[in-house]
Amino acid sequence: MQFFWVNQSKFKIEKELGVIRADTRDSEHHARIRIFEVRKGDVIFSFSKAGFQAVLVAEENADESNKNCAVACTYYTFESSFDLDATVQLVQEHLQGLYSPVDSEGNRNQGYLYPINEKAALTLLYLCGLEVESQDTKTESEKTYPPRKETSVSRIIRNTKISKNVKDIYENSCQVCGIQLTISNGPYSEGAHIIPLGQPYNGPDEESNILCLCPNHHVLLDGFAFSIAEDGELIGLEGHLNISKKHKISEKSLEWHKMMYNKAIKSDS
Ligand SMILES: [Zn+2]
Numbered sequence: 001m002q003f004f005w006v007n008q009s010k011f012k013i014e015k016e017l018g019v020i021r022a023d024t025r026d027s028e029h030h031a032r033i034r035i036f037e038v039r040k041g042d043v044i045f046s047f048s049k050a051g052f053q054a055v056l057v058a059e060e061n062a063d064e065s066n067k068n069c070a071v072a073c074t075y076y077t078f079e080s081s082f083d084l085d086a087t088v089q090l091v092q093e094h095l096q097g098l099y100s101p102v103d104s105e106g107n108r109n110q111g112y113l114y115p116i117n118e119k120a121a122l123t124l125l126y127l128c129g130l131e132v133e134s135q136d137t138k139t140e141s142e143k144t145y146p147p148r149k150e151t152s153v154s155r156i157i158r159n160t161k162i163s164k165n166v167k168d169i170y171e172n173s174c175q176v177c178g179i180q181l182t183i184s185n186g187p188y189s190e191g192a193h194i195i196p197l198g199q200p201y202n203g204p205d206e207e208s209n210i211l212c213l214c215p216n217h218h219v220l221l222d223g224f225a226f227s228i229a230e231d232g233e234l235i236g237l238e239g240h241l242n243i244s245k246k247h248k249i250s251e252k253s254l255e256w257h258k259m260m261y262n263k264a265i266k267s268d269s
Contacts, residue, residue: 003121004044005101005114011048020044020056021070031112038062038071043132045124051081055130078128094120129160163191166210166247174214175242181214192218194253208250227261228254
């Protein structure tokens with residue numbers, strides 16, 4: 001999977017069409033050459049003069065027979081864009097090399113799709129509260145003919161806002177032990193997925209599959225050191241899960257976790 005920085009001057013039009021495209025007829029133009037490097041699952045950070053405005057995920061491999069030089073993308077936009085200078089300052093140290101969106105002075109270079117490294121990408125994702133999950137789609141790429149040389153890897157972007165909603169319900173108190181940790185920038189808790197996200201379990205990124213836990217109980221939950229009955233009674237630990245009326249927990253998720261816990265106990269003995 002690759003990460004790109006795109007200076008997108010026709011953002012509105014391209015967003016409406018759900019694409020990025022190299023808007024030029026010049027076959028030697030760098031934008032046109034670059035766009036054919038885009039592969040399904042690539043993550044593209046969209047910038048304008050105003051700032052960092054969206055994250056895009058490519059939904060297909062670029063196709064050189066496409067006369068419009070367009071690649072279908074899913075757009076993840078923010079309520080307002082992030083200030084360009086402030087954003088550049090955060091990632092500048094990771095944006096080095098001959099072909100970079102920003103020069104050593106912090107000035108933006110003129111260009112279309114700049115490949116950027118993972119460190120810069122993770123910083124940008126962190127800034128906008130998004131995360132990337134990996135998913136192997138090898139079988140899909142095998143179906144396409146002629147087969148591509150690259151292994152096509154798709155990534156799902158999830159919004160940490162869903163976890164935040166759950167943490168807000170409990171005001172960052174652990175649903176197991178009730179502890180509310182405070183660090184320098186405020187209270188700290190973790191959004192723990194009952195069925196983990198991504199491969200191989202592909203748990204849903206929904207409030208009903210998320211608990212608000214302290215780091216210790218998060219690790220213990222993920223490691224099946226305890227589990228939770230449907231009525232919230234803890235299994236393998238004393239006590240009862242604190243469940244708010246505002247938080248509906250998926251019975252399916254709990255059932256799955258209990259099944260895994262029972263398996264873990266069996267393999268222990
Ligand atoms: Zn706890």
